[in-house]
Amino acid sequence: MSCASVLSIRDLQISLANQSPSNSALVSDVSLEVMRGKATGLIGASGSGKSLTCLAVMDLLPKNLHCSKGEVELIRGTVGDKTPLCCIRGKRAAMIMQNPVSCFDPVFTVGYHLKETLRAHKLDVAKNINRIRSTLAELGFQQPDEILAAYPFQLSGGMLQRIMVSLALLLEVELLIADEPTTDLDVIVQSRILGLIDRLKKEKNMGVLLVTHDLSVIARLADNVLVMHKGRVIESAPVAKLFAHPREEYTKALLSAHFSLYGQDLSGEVHS
Amino acid sequence: MLHFIFRRLLLLIPILFTVSVLVFLILRLGPNDPALSYLRLSQIPPTDEALATAREFLGLNKPLLVQYLDWAGRALRLDFGLSYVTHRPVLAEILYYLPATLELAGVSLLLTLLVSIPLGMWSALNKDCWPDHMTRAFAFFGVSMPNFWMGFLLVTVFSVWLHWLPPMGRGGISHLIMPAVSLALMSISINIRLIRASMLENLHTRSVLYARARGLRERTVIGVHVFKNSLIPVITAIGMHVGELLGGAVVVESIFSWPGVGRFAVSSIYNRDYPVMQCFLLLMVVIFVLCNLLVDICYAAIDPRIRLAGEGNR
Numbered sequence A: 001m002s003c004a005s006v007l008s009i010r011d012l013q014i015s016l017a018n019q020s021p022s023n024s025a026l027v028s029d030v031s032l033e034v035m036r037g038k039a040t041g042l043i044g045a046s047g048s049g050k051s052l053t054c055l056a057v058m059d060l061l062p063k064n065l066h067c068s069k070g071e072v073e074l075i076r077g078t079v080g081d082k083t084p085l086c087c088i089r090g091k092r093a094a095m096i097m098q099n100p101v102s103c104f105d106p107v108f109t110v111g112y113h114l115k116e117t118l119r120a121h122k123l124d125v126a127k128n129i130n131r132i133r134s135t136l137a138e139l140g141f142q143q144p145d146e147i148l149a150a151y152p153f154q155l156s157g158g159m160l161q162r163i164m165v166s167l168a169l170l171l172e173v174e175l176l177i178a179d180e181p182t183t184d185l186d187v188i189v190q191s192r193i194l195g196l197i198d199r200l201k202k203e204k205n206m207g208v209l210l211v212t213h214d215l216s217v218i219a220r221l222a223d224n225v226l227v228m229h230k231g232r233v234i235e236s237a238p239v240a241k242l243f244a245h246p247r248e249e250y251t252k253a254l255l256s257a258h259f260s261l262y263g264q265d266l267s268g269e270v271h272s
Numbered sequence B: 001m002l003h004f005i006f007r008r009l010l011l012l013i014p015i016l017f018t019v020s021v022l023v024f025l026i027l028r029l030g031p032n033d034p035a036l037s038y039l040r041l042s043q044i045p046p047t048d049e050a051l052a053t054a055r056e057f058l059g060l061n062k063p064l065l066v067q068y069l070d071w072a073g074r075a076l077r078l079d080f081g082l083s084y085v086t087h088r089p090v091l092a093e094i095l096y097y098l099p100a101t102l103e104l105a106g107v108s109l110l111l112t113l114l115v116s117i118p119l120g121m122w123s124a125l126n127k128d129c130w131p132d133h134m135t136r137a138f139a140f141f142g143v144s145m146p147n148f149w150m151g152f153l154l155v156t157v158f159s160v161w162l163h164w165l166p167p168m169g170r171g172g173i174s175h176l177i178m179p180a181v182s183l184a185l186m187s188i189s190i191n192i193r194l195i196r197a198s199m200l201e202n203l204h205t206r207s208v209l210y211a212r213a214r215g216l217r218e219r220t221v222i223g224v225h226v227f228k229n230s231l232i233p234v235i236t237a238i239g240m241h242v243g244e245l246l247g248g249a250v251v252v253e254s255i256f257s258w259p260g261v262g263r264f265a266v267s268s269i270y271n272r273d274y275p276v277m278q279c280f281l282l283l284m285v286v287i288f289v290l291c292n293l294l295v296d297i298c299y300a301a302i303d304p305r306i307r308l309a310g311e312g313n314r
């Protein structure tokens, strides 16, 4: 059971919708697997196609792009099939997006966002109100009710990022797609959130697709790592192996840049 | 919220003061002599003697400032003087005609909203398909068509040829249709373009992307989030449309012999009936400003960014 796959991508190619795939591919030949209870890390330079890969999983690519090749199998159903995606999105696979400030509707309160999402997935808001409060408290919000009544533009990026995490927790998703989930957080909250994701991964058997620039986040959470470069996966290995013996030049450069910044050996940090 | 409304009401005072000065000056600084108009309308031969008496009687030989203060002081007590033509109180005269105009403008505004919002949304949701092409062609046609020409066409087709609708006068719904349509056409067309543009913009924001990622149904994403955000520019535009409709009413009322205040104002302009013109202009400005106040209140009600701006962020 624990090694069943929640997400498997095979030979994914994303290209501009109105041009031939061969010369407009932004992402090509990406294959990856996320297992229940495991985290797959995705690292790579800015613009290497990490976010596009995440969006393709949810079938949320922008209109001018499309999946020109390959397939995405999400929780035993292929994306693009007749499977009603709105039953999977949010309920079974949640996403934490980049730039949280722009992701909320400014004319509705944070509480409205949470409640409408619960309602969309047939969860009774009145019955769950205490769970909402306790989840927010768990994420470090001392006054949950104030947060619920606030409008998105009154909160910081880090706070909104935690609201996104709270939705994933509330809906008890099977797959969490986290696109740079900790960029806007201070280290204390960051470590708390990572601890929480780690716990869910183990206790609730949740699979995680973790996109980040931060190698220490990878070291803490991920089981497998894929390195993306210019739209392709150039290296993929278990995390300990990747840190100890990077194969590709680009990966080596990435690692040594990190070491020169933080001056520590990451392989010591990798969990067993 | 109450604080916000109160602040806006306070702002009315300087606005009305400025407008009253402008209305007074523009009419007084024109090339015509009110005393001469007064004599002509009273059918008294304009001898020098009669002119002097009329000036004395109308207070025209006092300094301009004193004249303004006199007029404004009485206007504050809602006394706008007597019409040169009918010699009856101006305000009572105007208030007699006002309901017909408000009815016409109100129905046109309602028509504008009821037609333009669904059409604009339909157009945006079917971008570059036939509904979009059709709506855009319609909007283009509507913007280019002057309301008096539209009025003539409607009368020709529906009254002269088909005998379906009465060509003039005020009565039941059937009398209202053609004036309201010719009056609203311009606002409808402008609004369609506006709603289409703001819908298209709001359809591609990241908050819509995240709303879909949260698993909201397409109906909710568009009907709640895109819709409410797209309404914000429309509300601003409504304030402008009120001015457009009131101004357009002057023309449309003349075409359809609609017994409104616009037609009355036009005849008072021909007659240079100064007290009527002053009162009419001031009244229109008050209506316009009050409608815009209402618009601002709606605006604040729908957009928390505006509402909370005055109270400071927490």
Ligand SMILES: Nc1ncnc2c1ncn2[C@@H]1O[C@H](COP(=O)(O)OP(=O)(O)OP(=O)(O)O)[C@@H](O)[C@H]1O
Pocket (backbone or CB within 6 Å): A026, A044, A045, A046, A047, A048, A049, A050, A051, A052, A053, A062, A064, A065, A098
């Ligand atoms: N709608 C689009 N149309 C055309 N090109 C796009 C579109 N969206 C993204 N791209 C391109 O695709 C590439 C990959 O973008 P993506 O957002 O996946 O990068 P990323 O790896 O997430 O980068 P970052 O680490 O900065 O988030 C970029 O070069 C970008 O310019």
Ligand SMILES: [Mg+2]
Pocket (backbone or CB within 6 Å): A050, A051, A052, A098, A179
């Ligand atoms: Mg990205």
